[in-house]
Amino acid sequence: MNFKVLLAGAVAIVFSFSPGFGQITNNPKVEEQSVPYVKIRRVELTDQQTIIHFQFVEKKAVQVQPRNLPFPIPRKQQQQFQQPNAGAIWLDPETRLYKPGEIDIKFKFIKADNIPTSGSKEIMPGDTVNFVAYFERLDPGIEVFDFYEGRSTGGSQSWNFYGIHIKNPLKKEAKAPQAAAKVEKPVKKPVQPAPKPKVEVKQEPAEEPVAVEQPKSGLEKMKAGKMAIGETISLPNVYFETSKVDLLPESYEELNTLVDLLKESESMKIRVEGHTDNVGDFDKNLDLSRKRAESVRSYLIEKGIAADRIEAKGYGGTRPLAKGTSEVERSKNRRVEFVVTQM
Structure with a gap:
C-alpha cells in the first residue's frame, strides 16, 4: 500500500475520534413541542453548523364505514370516508434557534434537505419524511436551546421545540504542565490515648410534632x-x-x-x-x-x-x-x- 495513502487514512481516523471534531446527540430530550408527529432524531454540531435531523410521520387514513347499511359501499365511494386527506409540509426559512430566555443569542437558518423552504411538498396518509435543517453553529456551552418556526396561522401548524438538550460543552483550555510532586517525609503519628468508657444518659421523650398547615398560595x-x-x-x-x-x-x-x-x-x-x-x-x-x-x-x-x-x-x-x-x-x-x- 502507498505510504501517503496509509498516512492520510490514519490522520482521518485520528480526527474522527477527536473531541473537537463535532458533537452528536441522538434522540435528544425535548421539554416541550408544538406537535407530536415531528421528532428530532439527531443534533450534530460541526465546526461551522448546527445540523438537526427530523422525522415527520403523517397520520394514516382511517376507514370509516357507516353502520347498519343493508348493502356494501362500492370501493370508489369508500374514499370519502377516509381521513385525513393528503396534506403538505414545508419549513419556514425564518426559523431560528434560540438560547432560552436570551433574545440576543439566536442562530440563523442556512438550508434544508428533503423539505422545501419555498412552496410545499405533498404528503399522503401514512407517509414518513426524513429531513435535515442546517443552522449557524451554536456557541460552545449552550447545551439547551429552542427551535422556533413561528406562530400557527391560517390553518397551518408551526413546528416549535422548546428545551432541546444536547452535548455541547465549553472548549477546555490547555492546562499548564504541573510541577513534579514533592516527596513528603513520613510523619510519626502521636499515640492516641485509650478511649474513655461511654456513659449512657437517659433522655426525656421528645415532644409530639405539631402538624403545620401547608401554605396554599x-x-x-x-x-x-x-x-x-x-x-x-x-x-x-x-x-x-x-x-x-x-x-x-x-x-x-x-x-x-x-x-x-x-x-x-x-x-x-x-x-x-x-x-x-x-x-x-x-x-x-x-x-x-x-x-x-x-x-x-x-x-x-x-x-x-x-x-x-x-x-x-x-x-x-x-x-x-x-x-x-x-x-x-x-x-x-x-x-x-x-x-x-x-x-
Whole structure:
C-alpha cells in the first residue's frame, strides 16, 4: 500500500475520534413541542453548523364505514370516508434557534434537505419524511436551546421545540504542565490515648410534632419560608402597564414581601422570570418579558438587596401554563415568577 495513502487514512481516523471534531446527540430530550408527529432524531454540531435531523410521520387514513347499511359501499365511494386527506409540509426559512430566555443569542437558518423552504411538498396518509435543517453553529456551552418556526396561522401548524438538550460543552483550555510532586517525609503519628468508657444518659421523650398547615398560595409560602432550591414561586399580584415594563403600585405589597424574605435569608439567591402569551411578534415578546423581569430585579435592588443575588430572564411565550387561545387562558401565561437558585 502507498505510504501517503496509509498516512492520510490514519490522520482521518485520528480526527474522527477527536473531541473537537463535532458533537452528536441522538434522540435528544425535548421539554416541550408544538406537535407530536415531528421528532428530532439527531443534533450534530460541526465546526461551522448546527445540523438537526427530523422525522415527520403523517397520520394514516382511517376507514370509516357507516353502520347498519343493508348493502356494501362500492370501493370508489369508500374514499370519502377516509381521513385525513393528503396534506403538505414545508419549513419556514425564518426559523431560528434560540438560547432560552436570551433574545440576543439566536442562530440563523442556512438550508434544508428533503423539505422545501419555498412552496410545499405533498404528503399522503401514512407517509414518513426524513429531513435535515442546517443552522449557524451554536456557541460552545449552550447545551439547551429552542427551535422556533413561528406562530400557527391560517390553518397551518408551526413546528416549535422548546428545551432541546444536547452535548455541547465549553472548549477546555490547555492546562499548564504541573510541577513534579514533592516527596513528603513520613510523619510519626502521636499515640492516641485509650478511649474513655461511654456513659449512657437517659433522655426525656421528645415532644409530639405539631402538624403545620401547608401554605396554599405563593405569597403565603414566601411568608412561611418553605422553599427549596429549584422551586418556582408565582407572583400573581405583580402588574405592569399594558405592553410596557413599568410596575404598577398594586405590585409593591407582594414585592415588599419578597424583599423581606430575601433580607431574612441572606444566603438565598433567586432568578426572576418574565412570561408573556403567544400573541404578537415572538422577538418582541421575548424582549418585553426580559425587561419586565429586569424591572422587578431593579425594584428589589432599590430596596437593598444585593445585585449579585438576583438574575433576570425573559421567556416570552415559550413556557405557557395554559394551552388554550381564549383571553382567560392567555392571561394565565402573562406572569412573573421567581426560582430559588441558592439557599
